[in-house]
Amino acid sequence: MFGEDVSLSFGLNRESPYSFKCQRCGICCNNKRIVPSPSERARLAAFLGISEDRFIAEYLNPESGELRSTPDGDCIFLGPGSCRIHPARLLVCRLFPLGLLRNQEGGEAFGIMPLHPDCLGLLGTDGTVGEDLKAQGVDTLLENERQTK
Numbered sequence: 001m002f003g004e005d006v007s008l009s010f011g012l013n014r015e016s017p018y019s020f021k022c023q024r025c026g027i028c029c030n031n032k033r034i035v036p037s038p039s040e041r042a043r044l045a046a047f048l049g050i051s052e053d054r055f056i057a058e059y060l061n062p063e064s065g066e067l068r069s070t071p072d073g074d075c076i077f078l079g080p081g082s083c084r085i086h087p088a089r090l091l092v093c094r095l096f097p098l099g100l101l102r103n104q105e106g107g108e109a110f111g112i113m114p115l116h117p118d119c120l121g122l123l124g125t126d127g128t129v130g131e132d133l134k135a136q137g138v139d140t141l142l143e144n145e146r147q148t149k
């Protein structure tokens with residue numbers, strides 16, 4: 001297990017020991033401020049079978065560009081107990097609880113974000129950061145981000 005000193009230090013790389021088993025309870029999908037990138041907007045619109053304009057109008061806050069929330073703060077895509085768009089979920093949702101910092105030269109560093117106090121996920125060291133990124137489909141999305149910049 002990681003000690004608290006690792007959290008938020010962004011001291012992990014792809015070879016670092018890491019594993020996380022999310023139980024998909026949806027508890028942490030509340031009070032999030034997520035701004036989908038242009039490639040994510042297009043991808044989610046395609047997943048939902050709607051135009052990008054309609055996606056923006058229905059799912060994004062017009063002032064901030066963030067995903068809309070319900071009055072009680074839940075992400076607009078949170079269904080009964082879990083994410084309604086799980087196969088197409090956003091990059092930040094796939095990474096969580098990993099956070100990613102990238103620089104202009106393509107360098108990257110990872111850290112572990114604080115978990116919700118009621119999170120049922122299992123944080124451990126059964127694999128590596130790189131294995132988790134692959135399992136979550138993160139690299140494909142990062143490549144999409146690079147191509148649309």
Ligand code: SF4
Pocket residue numbers: 028029030032075076077078079082083084085086089090093
């Ligand atoms: S998109 Fe899905 S996984 Fe991400 S915050 Fe919303 S409900 Fe949760």
Ligand code: SF4
Pocket residue numbers: 021022023024025026027028029116118119120121
């Ligand atoms: S609270 Fe923990 S177990 Fe539940 S969805 Fe979030 S990360 Fe997964």
